[in-house]
Amino acid sequence: MEIPGIDRRNLLTQLFPSPDEHLFISGLAGPARDAAALTADGDNLFTMAGTMGAAVSMGLGVALSAPHCNIAVITGDGELLMNVGALATVATQGPANLSIVCIDNGCHGETGGQLGHTSHRCNLAKMAEGAGFSSVMSIASPHEIAEAADFLKAANSPRFLLVHVSNGPPSDYKRNLDPAACRLRFQNAYLKDLKKSP
Amino acid sequence: MNPDKNDWPGQLFKQLIDAEIFLYPYIPDAGNKKLIECAEAYPEARPILLTTEEEGIAICAGADLVKRRAVLCMQSSGVGNCANFLSLVNGGRFPILMIVSMRGDYGEQNPWQYPMGQAVEPILKAMGVVIFKVDAYEELKNAARAAIAACYQGGGQSAALILSQKFLGAKAF
Numbered sequence: 001m002e003i004p005g006i007d008r009r010n011l012l013t014q015l016f017p018s019p020d021e022h023l024f025i026s027g028l029a030g031p032a033r034d035a036a037a038l039t040a041d042g043d044n045l046f047t048m049a050g051t052m053g054a055a056v057s058m059g060l061g062v063a064l065s066a067p068h069c070n071i072a073v074i075t076g077d078g079e080l081l082m083n084v085g086a087l088a089t090v091a092t093q094g095p096a097n098l099s100i101v102c103i104d105n106g107c108h109g110e111t112g113g114q115l116g117h118t119s120h121r122c123n124l125a126k127m128a129e130g131a132g133f134s135s136v137m138s139i140a141s142p143h144e145i146a147e148a149a150d151f152l153k154a155a156n157s158p159r160f161l162l163v164h165v166s167n168g169p170p171s172d173y174k175r176n177l178d179p180a181a182c183r184l185r186f187q188n189a190y191l192k193d194l195k196k197s198p
Numbered sequence: 199m200n201p202d203k204n205d206w207p208g209q210l211f212k213q214l215i216d217a218e219i220f221l222y223p224y225i226p227d228a229g230n231k232k233l234i235e236c237a238e239a240y241p242e243a244r245p246i247l248l249t250t251e252e253e254g255i256a257i258c259a260g261a262d263l264v265k266r267r268a269v270l271c272m273q274s275s276g277v278g279n280c281a282n283f284l285s286l287v288n289g290g291r292f293p294i295l296m297i298v299s300m301r302g303d304y305g306e307q308n309p310w311q312y313p314m315g316q317a318v319e320p321i322l323k324a325m326g327v328v329i330f331k332v333d334a335y336e337e338l339k340n341a342a343r344a345a346i347a348a349c350y351q352g353g354g355q356s357a358a359l360i361l362s363q364k365f366l367g368a369k370a371f
Contacts, residue, residue, distance in 0.1 A: 046263055051286045054256040061260020064221060085249025092247060179290030186263050
């Protein structure tokens with residue numbers, strides 16, 4: 001059945017048509033499933049299944065440590081709000097290679113769909129602007145996704161893209177939940193690529 | 199000539215740089231002020247001002263994902279803010295190094311500091327972090343060396359260098 005508005009399940013493939021060109025960090029729950037579906041739980045992705053609020057900071061750590069790579073953080077409205085101060089830290093550091101995509105479904109989908117702050121008065125795009133991001137875009141219609149993909153490519157980094165999605169399930173993708181195995185997988189793939197690059 | 203006791207931040211910073219630690223996420227504290235100034239003055243080092251200490255845990259873990267090294271510098275109260283994020287460190291075998299400047303132990307004059315100060319070691323131990331405590335200048339070099347070795351010799355261990363108020367001195371109120 002088609003869902004009006006943006007269906008999150010086919011969002012990331014349109015935003016990142018060449019996912020191999022990025023290193024991805026995702027927060028827990030729905031965004032992790034969507035990111036795992038995008039990369040087939042690839043070794044250029046580290047997803048979380050706990051530590052709510054860690055994704056933006058972890059992405060910043062990768063971005064500052066691998067300045068020659070494109071880093072994308074995939075987070076959700078609840079995850080981002082749990083450590084929203086991290087946006088100020090990113091803006092102050094100003095990494096040249098970091099995009100943050102916030103999939104805003106306005107609720108806590110993983111725990112039963114309880115309404116979140118963005119269903120009330122909270123606007124995360126304004127919070128990103130307030131934190132000091134100069135590249136901020138907010139979309140709510142499928143027709144805007146192509147423009148958002150261009151924004152992620154061309155706007156000055158760091159970039160913050162807020163995507164208001166329809167109330168629907170995330171991608172149905174079972175990913176590896178062993179953080180130690182996923183850490184080694186990510187590191188080994190990164191080091192292998194590093195050897196290949198000139 | 200013996201090294202100058204008062205320049206312990208400079209000596210500690212040199213040990214960290216020699217260990218190829220270049221990112222310094224921190225929450226400002228009197229105990230890490232000079233260490234962070236050393237990082238600010240060193241071209242390859244990058245201090246990262248945080249809003250809460252747990253961000254620093256995730257930043258250090260992100261650096262590790264691409265085989266770079268970082269150290270989280272914080273006051274003892276920040277350890278409480280890190281507890282949940284240490285599950286990433288423990289479960290993921292991330293070798294995260296922390297430097298904790300203590301409040302709420304010897305000579306503390308602010309009663310608000312005692313509860314968290316006294317909970318630092320139990321929390322770190324509960325989350326699998328190895329502790330190296332410094333009570334005197336003479337202990338600093340070896341304790342720092344031990345903490346660095348614990349992290350980076352390959353076992354995926356996290357470690358905390360704890361600078362006590364016996365060593366740092368207590369803040370007057």
